[in-house]
Amino acid sequence: xxxxxxxxxxxxxxxxxxxxxxxxxxxxxxxxxxxxxxxxxxxxxxxxxxxxxxxxxxxxxxxxxxxxxxxxxxxxxxxxxxxxxxxxxxxxxxxxxxxxxxxxxxxxxxxxx
Amino acid sequence: xxxxxxxxxxxxxxxxxxxxxxxxxxxxxxxxxxxxxxxxxxxxxxxxxxxxxxxxxxxxxxxxxxxxxxxxxxxxxxxxxxxxxxxxxxxxxxxxxxxxxxxxxxxxxxxxxx
Numbered sequence: 735x736x737x738x739x740x741x742x743x744x745x746x747x748x749x750x751x752x753x754x755x756x757x758x759x760x761x762x763x764x765x766x767x768x769x770x771x772x773x774x775x776x777x778x779x780x781x782x783x784x785x786x787x788x789x790x791x792x793x794x795x796x797x798x799x800x801x802x803x804x805x806x807x808x809x810x811x812x813x814x815x816x817x818x819x820x821x822x823x824x825x826x827x828x829x830x831x832x833x834x835x836x837x838x839x840x841x842x843x844x845x846x847x
Numbered sequence: 848x849x850x851x852x853x854x855x856x857x858x859x860x861x862x863x864x865x866x867x868x869x870x871x872x873x874x875x876x877x878x879x880x881x882x883x884x885x886x887x888x889x890x891x892x893x894x895x896x897x898x899x900x901x902x903x904x905x906x907x908x909x910x911x912x913x914x915x916x917x918x919x920x921x922x923x924x925x926x927x928x929x930x931x932x933x934x935x936x937x938x939x940x941x942x943x944x945x946x947x948x949x950x951x952x953x954x955x956x957x958x959x960x961x
Contacts (some may be wrong), residue, residue: 765948776853776940776952777891784948822890826947833879835942835950839890 740823740838747813748846755821755841756807763825766799767835769837772819780821781808813845850874853941853953860931860960868926868956870941875923877943880915885938885955897924933961 740757747753757766765784769777781792783799783806790797796809807826810817823838850873860866870880872901878899895916903916913935915927918932928935936959944950 767950769952774856774938774955774957776851776942776955779949779951782949824950833881833944833947834893834896835881835944837890842888 737753738823738825738836738838740841742841743839744842744844746844746846749814751757751813752841753810753813753817754807755823756805757823757825757838758805759825759836760804761827763827764803765826765837766797767824767826768795768806768808769822769824770819771822771840777822810843813843815845815847818843818845851943851951851953853956855956856954857957858959860958862932862960865927865929866931866958868928868939868941868958870924870926870943870953872922872943875945877924877945878921878941880918880924880941882916882924882926883940883942883952885940887938891940894926899924909928928953928958933957933960936960 738757738759767782770779770780771777781790781797786803787801788799794811799806820840820842822840824834854869866912870876880897882894884894885891894909897916897918899918899921905911918924929939938955939954942950
């Protein structure tokens with residue numbers, strides 16, 4: 735099946751630092767989604783990207799949909815302790831089943847106060 | 848965004864018993880829902896696609912007789928783990944999507960089989 739390569743696998747940062755994570759794929763995706771998951775909870779949608787080149791912000795979060803539709807990044811600025819969690823990229827694949835999501839393996843973020 | 852309610856959030860059961868997990872779409876009619884399984888520190892693994900009024904579609908390697916899915920209404924899908932064993936202990940999550948633009952997830956169910 736389709737795969738999303740997400741990196742880094744984990745990050746340990748100090749409060750106030752900026753964070754960047756990305757996802758790449760060998761195939762084209764129609765939609766890129768970024769989720770955050772906290773322990774014992776389901777993933778919560780942070781940002782949705784629909785157009786190639788689209789840059790979207792949600793508070794301290796910024797994400798971009800790559801021009802080739804094969805990659806996306808998520809930036810978190812001025813991190814705070816509550817940013818801790820696992821961040822997943824996900825996408826709806828072009829040409830495949832329109833309703834199945836493909837997930838990256840996640841980035842575990844730890845923020846030290 | 849859409850609200851998906853999953854119940855229970857935690858369940859402990861004895862080996863050999865069955866457990867039912869409910870997933871409700873609260874603010875739109877969901878013809879399709881998805882069930883995922885997640886192991887610690889891993890990503891979500893799609894188990895099956897639940898289709899309202901028809902049989903669920905299972906991913907390769909997922910036993911349909913073990914994980915029974917019923918999608919009898921446009922707002923409710925259930926996953927029943929039959930004859931549960933300790934290796935079935937996991938975090939189960941449902942999701943739904945109105946179109947291939949966004950997907951919303953339930954709160955998850957932590958199943959522990961003892």
